[in-house]
Amino acid sequence: MYRDPENGRHLCREHFLADIEIRVAETIRSRNLIVKGDHVAIALSGGKDSTALLMILTKILPSLDSVRLSAITIDEGISGYREDTIRSADRLVVRYGIPHITVSFPELFGGTLDAFLKGREPEACSVCGILRRKALNGAAEQAGATKLATGHNLDDESQSVFMNVLRGDLPRLVRDSGSDSQGRFIPRVKPLMFVSEKEIAVYLMLHGMWADLPECPYAVHALRGEVRRMLATLESKHPGTMLNLMKSKAKIEAQCGGLLMKETVNRCRECGDPCSGEICQFCKLKKSLKR
């Protein structure tokens, strides 16, 4: 049914599903990602990763005392892409009985991502990333969440490690989004960080929850796309490459993370959000957005 390319192990349906859930539970436990009393807001796009995250957390979190779940969906306004995933998210929260908040870029920022990106498509991921972060943080605060869980998987995380190396961005390489805000942001957690994209797809398929959803039309512009193809080729030829990148990051973090984390967190002089300089990325971006 599923063969682990790293060790050649074959798993049947039941053992594969159990293996994924045990690994996610272990990631949560060993890293204290979610603790007793937490209110976890899941960033639910309705795509495969966040769908799997919601299903797995719903299954494994009842073993933790008094943990609450809710879901946040951001409608960026990406025509021909987001409509399908939002419908999928709506069906999922009804099925699992999870409280759900949906917020849109037009209501928050006065326009769709499509409109903001006219003529600046190559910047799509950085513009969207800044706006999504602002939207998610605001909605998570509104929901009263204590943790914000995202569906980033092993492929995403290893790509980020590699991209930060390619950019020479050592501080970002060792930055931990769960704790780098010195208590001023709701910590982000990534319970699927050691589950591969393929394992997530198989998990959904075995649950009959696989949906053939489109890819973001702006993904073609991203450096990530090139890194993704390169790492996929390496992982195929040398299974374990992605996990090794994560281990490298952990070792660098252990050796010099503390030295690089001295940067103080200020308050943006325009909106008051935590930031490293005088003005946050969102306020810098806001001025250049076409509506």
Add this chain to the structure above:
Amino acid sequence: MKIILPDKSSRETGPAMVTVEDLLRDLGFDPIEVIVSRNGTLVTEDAVVGNNDEVRIIRIAHGG
């Protein structure tokens, strides 16, 4: 053997038996980026397909 590709188009091949991994490489797919089912059931890359099998190749969309 009938092969259904990610874009939903299909093609027929001869009855020769072949591993899923070899089939994917012949068709130009990286096994890490697709999932394969044989007659509606997921199979691993070392499974052998051929004869009258219906093989479906599903591309894993990124993001989400």
